Amino acid sequence: MSWSPLILTLQLATVTTAVLFVVGLPLAWWLARSTSRFKSVAETLISMPLVLPPTVLGFYFLIAFSPGNAFGSWLEETLGLRLVFSFGGLVLASVIYSLPFMVHPLQSGLTALPDSLIDAARLMGKSRWEILRRVQLPNIRPAMLTGLVLSFAHTVGEFGVVLMIGGNIPGQTRVASIAIYDEVEAMNYEAANAYSLILFAVSFLVLLGVYWVNGRNGNPLPTGKRLLKR
Template sequence: MLNPGEIWQAVWLTLTLAVTVTAILLVVATPIAWWLARSPARWKEAVAAIVALPLVLPPTVLGFYLLIALGPSGPGGAIAGLWGARTLAFSFPGLVIGSVIFSLPFMVQPLRNGFESVGEDPLEAAATLGSRAWQTFWRVEVPLARAGYLTGAVLSFAHTIGEFGVVLMIGGNIPGQTRVLSIAIFNSVERLDWVGSHVLSLGMVVFAFVTIMATMLIDKRLGRMAG
């Protein structure tokens, strides 16, 4: 049976991973989403399809290629060699990289929708007042796209919390390093620890319900403010 120390260790590792990934995605996804919303390029939908691949690819497929990329023979091995390690696989940094890629569409799509909802009128008004492009972006587009930012942050955080396939493929089941909550549940079931499995699983169910409710309320409230 999982002891309280193991449970809290898995909870803390999961929350740390989710917060780290969400923060990185807010930075990484913003220029991608803005470009997809504003660019006239004909091939931008091909880029959008590549970003959205994790939505339809089996996690094991994505996890397999990430395992190769992060392993000793891939780019991850070269990066890890900078501090004397052999691989980024089966490590917390590897989990962060894999989770950022796996959760990217959950941040990009809401942000793209948010930027597209701004429309052209506020941008033209800002340009008429002499606002530079970067000022218009930070002072007009980002505030008006706040619903997309909030929705994307909530969805990315929740999706990272619930990851299993990719995390198992590239992180394994190392206590204190890669054993997040989803892996802890899998480990508990393997050991036939039904009590521990119920405790962790019910906690995830409650978290999922709260996340969905929060997303719906955010959309509803910001929709009223926009109206």
């Protein structure tokens, strides 16, 4: 058994989760506070990966970013980006595919915060950035932890979308889920079992961690006294 697919999987999950947090937080904040008529459309687009087969997303990523198409050719010639069959392509596809697993917990956490806390912070002269950084984020830590852990675990288990956009290049795009498929096809069940057990253990431990931490925190909602201390 080679450790390369497992290392690549962890690298992909780590980078994807970091990007998702940066991208998902402003999206979740907007969805939690917006009254725009386009909110439902945005929520639908973000949630599409929950119901679409991964191969559908992977197929369209493959078509869009292929150097044989106009957009893919422009990316490669102008920006020097070749996303098909590359680690960068895996990250982009994983970010889109795991987006709801980051946005939904953050949106729920932000929506659950009482409006009175935001109003009190405004009366104290806090800017939007200060309210987000010093009031909202500290009080949705369980939601942030849930989003981070679910995004990481979901990326670890990806198969169809990464196979379509990244192929099966050892050391570059051959992640653990693809390695399991290859070993089963080769009837090397011992190696497939080893990969599967490791992924099972990683997924179990990260999920156990988030349930344990959220269980210890109890009610994550802040109080007015906590706000005033800031």
